[in-house]
Amino acid sequence: MSDTHFDVVLYGATGFTGRQAVAYFQQHAPAGLRWAVAGRSREKLEALAMAHGATGVIVADSDQPATVEAMAARAGVLLTTAGPYSRYGTPVVEACVRHGVHYVDITGETPWVRGLIDAYDAEAAxxxxxxxxxxxxxxxxxDLGVLAVVEHLRRTYGADTRSVSASYTVRGGFNGGTAASMMTLADTDPGGRLLNDVLLLNPADRQSEAERARSADLRGVHYDALRKVWLAPFLMAAVNTRVVRRSNALFAGWDRPYGASFAYHEAHETKSRLKAYGIAAALGAVERALDRGPVRWLAGKLSPAPGExxxxxxxxxxxxxxxxxxxxxSGQRVLATMKAKGDPGNRVTVKILCESALLLAAGVDALPGGAARGGVLTPATAFGLPLLERLRAQGFDWQIEAI
Ligand SMILES: NC(=O)c1ccc[n+]([C@@H]2O[C@H](COP(=O)([O-])OP(=O)(O)OC[C@H]3O[C@@H](n4cnc5c(N)ncnc54)[C@H](OP(=O)(O)O)[C@@H]3O)[C@@H](O)[C@H]2O)c1
Known part of the structure; x- marks a missing residue:
């Protein structure tokens, strides 16, 4: 391996989450790991590398695919925070597939990932x-919360899983990059035709009508007597539920489905009925606003700019x-809890992203599926519970109990 080769390349390193990922690598990369910062501005990258001890700098611009190709040729693992991904991400994935480079990102743009599956899954596999x-x-x-519950039910009761219902409470902020991605999503998928497809990410031959019928997105407000909370629609559910269903579908292809008629739903939880109705109304307003020109224009003006x-x-x-x-x-129930400190869109996201890349850099032989497993995967199918263990070592709390 030449001395211009890096174990991990961090592309989009000069952006808001990218800079946090660089700081994370400075603190957590194992001794001897060769890692480079990459992006379109040499000046900014050199300052960043100097400040945080990166071992290299690579200049690459998604608008010039040859530079992205040259970057991928020098990487063992590529981590990218250059988004919106539907704008800057496709040449990066294409180059990684061509060079056999493992790849991680923090996209939530499900229609874009559907395109990646169609174009690159077979070759990456x-x-x-x-x-x-x-x-x-x-x-x-x-994705990991569900996998851990499924594995626990298998281990403890010898049973497959009928359903998992997840609920979240969060506190944090909002990035300019995320706002830009939401606007891009509204432009590229008008009316949310793809976004609202509950099986969007399933392999084409694993999208049964029965699964579609039991996978409808939660609408309105409900009281959950087991958790003793009110459940409202959750902004991220349109992403997360599709990812969990893809995991189940991929495991089914390897003869290990979560359950024959597994169902997954996700909600925002709150103790206050009034707040639950407020969340449901606010989410409905956001969905409608993104489809209307003048309101979108105003939302664009009020959101933070990219980089902020x-x-x-x-x-x-x-x-x-x-x-x-x-x-x-077989009827038994468990309630599991995952907790992490820090803004979900930044501190939590950056920790997960960097630990995912470091896990890949440590070698795929030790991961579920070994060296043979490839494709456009999900976190659960690519990393399995080893990623949850890594996150627990970095402060995530995970508990599970029978109820
Ligand atoms: N999954 C999650 O929970 C989560 C959380 C946060 C963010 N995100 C997503 O992550 C992405 C990044 O967010 P962010 O807040 O870090 O955004 P950001 O600050 O706007 O960063 C975007 C990055 O893309 C780079 N870029 C722009 N045009 C490029 C080009 N032509 N070639 C190469 N790089 C280019 C920018 O480079 P310059 O510095 O040179 O401008 C910058 O480094 C967004 O898609 C966002 O939606 C996801």
């Missing part, structure tokens, strides 16, 4: 290349808690 979108708050807590995000105090003061109510086919 053939070469054992792990292309893993959704390695942020969307959708790792949901919440204050350090907001990011440090945030948190996420996910609760996962699982039911075995």
């Amino acid at each position: 053939r070469t054992g290349t792990r292309i893993v979108p959704f390695c942020g708050f969307d959708s790792v807590p949901s 995000g919440p204050s350090e105090a907001t990011m440090d003061g945030g948190f996420m808690r996910g609760r996962y109510l699982g039911e075995a086919e």
Whole structure:
């Protein structure tokens, strides 16, 4: 391997989440790991590399695919925070697939990932290349939370899983990059035709009408007597539920489905009935606003610009808690809880993303599926429970109990 080769390349390193990922690598990369910062501005990258001890700098611009190709040729693992991904991400994935480079990102743009599956899944599967979108708050807590519940029910009761219902409470801020991605999504998928397809990410031959019927998105407000909370629609559910269903469908292809008629739903939880109705109304208003020109224009003006995000105090003061109510086919129930400190869209996302890349850099032989597993994967199928263990070692709390 030449001395211009890097174990991990961080592309989009100069952006708001990218800069946090660089700081995370400075603190957590194992000794001897060769890692480079990459992006379109040499000046900014050199300052960043100097400040945080990166071992290299690579200049690459998604508008010049040859530079992205040259970057991928020098990487073992590529981590990218250059988004909106439907704008800057496709040449990066294409180059990674061509060079057999494992890939992680923090996209929530499900229609874009559908396109990746159609274009690159078969080739990445053939070469054992792990292309893993959704390695942020969307959708790792949901995908790993469900996998851990399923594995627990199997181990404890010898049973497959009938259903998991997840509910979240969160506190945090909002990035300019996320606002830009939401606007781009509204432009590229008018009316949310793809976004609202509950089986959007399932392989084409695993989209049964029966699964579609039991997978309808939650609408309105409900009281949940088991968790003793009110449940309202959750903004990230349109991403997370599709990812969890893809995981189940991929495991089914490897003869290990979560359950014969597994169902997954996700909600925002709150103790206050009034707040639940407020959340439902606000989410409905956001969906409608993104489809209307003048309101969108105003939302664009009020949102932070790309490159900007919440204050350090907001990011440090945030948190996420996910609760996962699982039911075995044999009737037993468990309630699991995942908690993490920090703004979900920044501190939590950056930790998950970087730990995912470091796990891949440590070698895929030790991961579920070994060196042969590849494709456009999900966090659960690419990393499995080893990622949850890594996150627990970095402060995530995970508990599970029978109820
Ligand atoms: N999953 C989650 O939970 C989660 C959380 C937060 C963010 N996100 C997503 O992550 C992405 C990044 O968010 P962010 O807040 O970090 O955004 P940001 O601050 O706007 O960063 C975007 C990055 O893309 C780079 N870029 C722009 N045009 C490029 C080009 N032509 N070639 C190469 N790079 C280019 C920018 O480079 P310059 O610095 O040179 O401008 C910057 O580094 C967004 O898509 C957002 O939706 C997901």
